Amino acid sequence: MVDVSVVVPCFDEGEVVGDFHAAVVAALEPTGAVFEIAYVDDGSRDATVERLRELAGADGRVRYTSFSRNFGKEAAMLAGMRMARGDCVVLMDADLQHPPELLPRMLELRRHGYDQVVARRDRTGEGAVRKALSRAYYRLVRRFMEVEVVDGAGDFRLLSRRAVDAVLSLPESNRFSKGLFSWIGFDTVTFRYENAARAAGVSKWGGRRLLNYGIDGLLSFNSRPLRLAVHTGLWLFLSALAYAVWIVANALLDGVDTPGYATLITAIVGLSGVQLATLGVIGEYVGRIYHEAKRRPHYVVRETERDAPGRPAGPS
Numbered sequence: 001m002v003d004v005s006v007v008v009p010c011f012d013e014g015e016v017v018g019d020f021h022a023a024v025v026a027a028l029e030p031t032g033a034v035f036e037i038a039y040v041d042d043g044s045r046d047a048t049v050e051r052l053r054e055l056a057g058a059d060g061r062v063r064y065t066s067f068s069r070n071f072g073k074e075a076a077m078l079a080g081m082r083m084a085r086g087d088c089v090v091l092m093d094a095d096l097q098h099p100p101e102l103l104p105r106m107l108e109l110r111r112h113g114y115d116q117v118v119a120r121r122d123r124t125g126e127g128a129v130r131k132a133l134s135r136a137y138y139r140l141v142r143r144f145m146e147v148e149v150v151d152g153a154g155d156f157r158l159l160s161r162r163a164v165d166a167v168l169s170l171p172e173s174n175r176f177s178k179g180l181f182s183w184i185g186f187d188t189v190t191f192r193y194e195n196a197a198r199a200a201g202v203s204k205w206g207g208r209r210l211l212n213y214g215i216d217g218l219l220s221f222n223s224r225p226l227r228l229a230v231h232t233g234l235w236l237f238l239s240a241l242a243y244a245v246w247i248v249a250n251a252l253l254d255g256v257d258t259p260g261y262a263t264l265i266t267a268i269v270g271l272s273g274v275q276l277a278t279l280g281v282i283g284e285y286v287g288r289i290y291h292e293a294k295r296r297p298h299y300v301v302r303e304t305e306r307d308a309p310g311r312p313a314g315p316s
């Protein structure tokens with residue numbers, strides 16, 4: 001019986017994963033909980049896998065899965081949740097930005113009956129631009145999605161067994177876990193902690209990656225952007241109609257004159273822009289349908305702790 005499974009996606013975290021492991025063990029041992037730590041190496045290019053092999057050889061509570069290439073953090077979290085055998089699961093980043101000291105508190109809140117315990121970081125130490133952008137983004141997301149997504153509530157959270165099973169029962173390939181966690185419901189409690197800087201290495205979330213992640217988040221939850229496109233089209237059509245009536249009336253009253261070159265160009269360019277954007281939105285959804293229709297697995301596994309040297313063979 002395992003009480004807690006800690007799930008840790010790792011991409012190029014060879015430098016920190018050892019410290020991370022020690023910190024988690026130090027935080028969990030005093031609680032008396034039976035725990036396992038499930039690392040998922042997301043196709044790291046550094047020595048992460050070697051570190052994981054060593055950890056698994058030295059500590060029987062360590063399990064790991066290594067992907068054949070980088071499949072992204074969402075896939076890694078999914079793999080970790082599938083591995084987890086615990087009564088509850090804690091998702092954590094490997095870079096020590098999610099302080100392991102908070103683990104006992106999360107377990108305590110779980111004992112109070114919450115199915116999801118979310119540690120929400122504030123944004124101290126982040127650039128002003130990034131702060132403002134993410135704030136604006138979350139405002140947008142809240143308007144567009146029927147699920148509640150909270151700024152700063154990242155992936156540092158505890159899920160009860162039934163919550164994990166609910167997340168695992170969602171079959172989509174395009175996974176936006178922030179939305180999924182919110183979608184499954186259950187009693188959720190949130191507490192804040194102060195943001196910490198990365199222990200070592202660099203963040204893999206550059207501007208472009210964040211933008212794509214943001215678009216995924218917006219589009220993977222509903223079809224409201226399509227609705228918005230329809231609304232925009234309708235409004236444009238109505239204003240064009242009004243304008244046409246005005247032109248005709250003008251021509252009838254004052255006689256025909258045909259300047260209006262500027263108006264034409266503006267209308268053409270404006271409408272083309274709207275059409276392109278709308279086509280883009282439709283294309284995104286079609287692409288998603290295509291992607292889902294292929295039913296590909298979310299990741300490919302290269303090795304697991306069972307392949308690690310110094311580990312007894314047999315069922316783990």
Ligand code: UDP
Nearest residue numbers: 009010011042072073076093094203204205
């Ligand atoms: N990560 C991953 N796959 C990726 C990118 C990141 O598994 O393609 C992991 C990474 O190792 C870390 C966590 O996701 O444990 C958060 O990544 P990072 O610290 O780069 O993001 P940030 O903290 O800047 O949001």
Ligand code: MG
Nearest residue numbers: 093095097198
């Ligand atoms: Mg980080």
